[in-house]
Amino acid sequence: MAKLSQHFDESEFLCKCCGTGHGFIQPHLVLGLEMLRDLIKRPIIVTCAYRCPKHNAEVGGVPNSYHVQGCAADIYAAGLTPYELAGQAARVPMFLNGGIGIYPKRGFIHVDVGLKRRWMG
Ligand SMILES: [Zn+2]
Numbered sequence: 690m691a692k693l694s695q696h697f698d699e700s701e702f703l704c705k706c707c708g709t710g711h712g713f714i715q716p717h718l719v720l721g722l723e724m725l726r727d728l729i730k731r732p733i734i735v736t737c738a739y740r741c742p743k744h745n746a747e748v749g750g751v752p753n754s755y756h757v758q759g760c761a762a763d764i765y766a767a768g769l770t771p772y773e774l775a776g777q778a779a780r781v782p783m784f785l786n787g788g789i790g791i792y793p794k795r796g797f798i799h800v801d802v803g804l805k806r807r808w809m810g
C-alpha cells in the first residue's frame with residue numbers, strides 16, 4: 690500500500706466499490722487533511738474519498754463531483770461533532786478556499802479543494 694503522507698495511506702482514499710483511484714488523489718486534499726489532523730490532534734477517519742463514476746452515480750453524486758476527481762473526502766473524528774470539525778476545517782487554507790459541507794444527522798463532513806462553497810446536508 691502506498692503512503693500519501695505521514696498519516697494517510699492511499700488505500701483509505703480508494704473507491705469503496707471497486708478499489709480504483711490509484712494516482713487520482715489530489716496531493717492538496719491530503720495535505721489539507723494532515724493540517725486538519727494537526728489542528729485537532731487526533732486521527733481523521735476517511736469514509737469516502739475517490740469514487741469511480743459508477744459508484745458516484747449509485748450514491749447520488751452529481752456527475753462532475755469532486756469525489757470523482759479525487760479532490761474530496763468525507764470524514765469524521767472521534768469526540769468532535771460535525772460542526773466542531775467543520776469549524777476546524779475552515780482554519781485550513783485548502784478547505785477555507787474550497788468546499789465544506791456539514792452532515793449533522795449522518796455524523797460527518799465533506800471537505801474538498803475545489804471551488805469555495807458551504808452547505809448543510
Ligand atoms: Zn468504484
Ligand SMILES: [Zn+2]
Nearest residue numbers: 761762763799
Ligand atoms: Zn463528499
